[in-house]
Amino acid sequence: MTHGNGTEVTEFVLLGFGAQQRFWNVLFIVFVLIYVTSMVGNIGMILLIKADSRLQTPMYFFLQHLAFVDICYTSATTPKMLQNIISENKTISFVGCVMQFWVYGTFGTNDSYLLAVMAVDRYVAICKPLRYSTVMSHTVCILLVAGSYVISSINSSVHAGLMFSLSFCKSHTINHFFCDAAPILAISCSDIGMNIILLGVFVGFNVTFTMSVVLFSYIYILASILKGHSTAGRKKAFSTCGSHLTAVTIFYGTLFYIYLQPHSNNSQESMKFSSVFSGIVIPMLNPLIYSLRNKEVKEALKGIGKKFF
Structure with missing residues (x-):
């Protein structure tokens, strides 16, 4: 890879958070607790669905994959971030950076x-x-x-592949805690017009398409509930949709906040914390949302609890 002035870029430096040096011990403990909770919750959800015959339905089949995707999504960035918080060496190889971006993008889109x-x-x-x-x-x-999985992989592969054509003669320091598209493009001295166009087209299509599917599905669901269901039927229908609606609202709310805020120095720091919420906190919240708001999951958990306690 020959870049800009003829030197080969072999690694980047991840800048992390502005307050990282002063509060590194607090940040490390908080993120470790979130990551462990996320792993336990999502792995537990997968095992619970496999173990309980009442959960062998399409809805829980998809929930099982959502839990797996969340594990991969948060694991793409959190371990490296934790390492950088406690280590003076905050470098990541060029190939490692591209791979981290690909994994994060693939499973984030898959979500x-x-x-x-x-x-x-x-x-x-x-x-x-x-x-x-x-x-x-x-x-x-x-x-x-x-x-x-296929659509998400293709989506990320296009953007990751384009990174190999970028030159980095200005700086090798990425103003983020992981390798994301915007901070990588910000330090490139190449013409990034095509990267920005493709990023906008792909992200725009993915968000518009998936949101439209969710929106129209719930329009028809609401119309059906109001037309032909009894009061008891309506409550049951709303209860089965409540967890999913909560997860959707949190996910897309965070996504819109990340992509629609104006670009500035303050927005860069704000984007870091938005990315923390999107890539680290949401994967922890999803199993909690589905376990606390879902009657069948709560009953399955009680059944498992009775067997062991």
């Missing part, structure tokens, strides 16, 4: 597609209950999940 797939599942369950087992067959569920 949005799985949330959209779960919205479709709720639409079929509530609006087409008699055809649910036929429409959401095991084969269809596998194809939907496989499609989300």
